[in-house]
Amino acid sequence: MTRLVHKELEGGIATITLDSPPNRNALxxxxxxxxxxxxxxxxxEPEVRVIVLTATGTVFCSGADLKEQRIEPARGVSDAPVTASFPExxxxxxxxxxxxxxxxNGTARAGGLGLVASCDFAIAPLTASFAFSEVRLGVVPAMISVPVLRRLQxxxxxxxxxxxxxxxxARAEEIGLINRAVPMEELDATVARYADMLVKGGPEALAITKRLVRDLPSVSFEEGLRQMAALSAQRFTSEEGQEGIAAFMEKRPPKWC
Structure with a gap:
């Protein structure tokens, strides 16, 4: 059976592409x-340093496949197809x-915006449009609200x-849903610039920094300083930290580049 999601690996960057044009890359x-x-x-995959999530066509993701969401009333909520795997x-x-x-690559609706908000970075063409269309269908943007509300004002x-x-x-960028809205002809170059910057970071340092960006705001100021002082000392003495410092002093790229 033909895959609906493709993979590619080049230069430490894994590109994962949704490819289901008949239903506008629905979930x-x-x-x-x-x-x-x-x-x-x-x-x-150890060679993968950065993951890029994209899609074919002019629609990034149209949200849930509504044909699959028409279920018999007797079936339980847990049987709903998207509920089964989308949270994971x-x-x-x-x-x-x-x-x-x-x-x-283009427009996103409803559940597609859950994917967008879950990513660390999001770049969109100026021609893309966005909508949380759930309430107009009589349903709720329930699962996607978990990442979305951590991004939006x-x-x-x-x-x-x-x-x-x-x-x-442009509005999506203004409210924090995406990082950049760019002309379509600049989309690939902008994504490549972000990816190139990220592969220059130490893999362990990037993973830890991502975690602290995600978790630290929920910690008290004093507790945050205590935890981060310990983390700072640990990272300066780590093998990766020492390699990065040595590379800087010796004016050479670190081993992970």
């Missing part, structure tokens, strides 16, 4: 299964020790999750 059971498999491959996929991306860049979250209004890429 079908097959696509979710392939995506989880590709993500696990990228996380386990967002968790894989969110907790990945390797940086994940979302290269949005509070007022913007109320505005767009509750109204379902469509907004553009």
């Amino acid at each position: 079908s059971v097959r696509l979710l299964g392939d995506l989880e498999d590709r993500l696990n491959w990228a996380l386990a 996929i967002m968790t894989l991306i969110w907790e990945s020790p390797k940086p994940v860049i979302c290269r949005m 509070a007022r913007a979250a109320s505005e767009y999750l509750m109204t379902g209004e469509v907004f553009d890429a």
